[in-house]
Amino acid sequence: TQLLEQSPQFLSIQEGENLTVYCNSSSVFSSLQWYRQEPGEGPVLLVTVVTGGEVKKLKRLTFQFGDARKDSSLHITAAQPGDTGLYLCAGEARSGTYKYIFGTGTRLKVLA
């Protein structure tokens, strides 16, 4: 069974601080996605990474896919209260299925 473990589970930081969220697995994924979910809403796709070692930037968010395609990280620079939410990683279960297994989630709270 493919599992995606995210760490930390919870994170509470002050506005302006930097943080990194990790997504780890013993399985290889052909692609991996990151989502953010706000209370009372569904997850919203932030990024998809498909190549080992790939780095993508989305404003203050930097996403990296591990060289072996088993892990990924999300780094946020100068966090803002609007970054508050549940961050989910999702790996493609089997290549070409476009069916994703979701991680355990990291709940981030950024205090003003």
Place this chain on the structure above:
Amino acid sequence: ETGVTQTPRHLVMGMTNKKSLKCEQHLGHNAMYWYKQSAKKPLELMFVYNFKEQTENNSVPSRFSPECPNSSHLFLHLHTLQPEDSALYLCASSPRGTNYGYTFGSGTRLTVV
């Protein structure tokens, strides 16, 4: 507006009731999904439909019955549920054959009493 609309947003039902959840998308996506989100557990894939055909049933109990009359609509029929079925039920759609990811609806918060 996410492009995927789920109704109702909230539902409280007794264990003997029958109810249905509705999902609608007009994004032109070919695949639609039902996920269950419970506290302290990862999102669980329940069903996958590709071009109206069910391609995945992830060992879901028969008290959950999906229906996909066309590529734009997806239903989840509920009957004789248990309190542990209380959760957020999320519908998603995607354009198959791409890495564009899922577009999720806002979900239905289900409480079984």
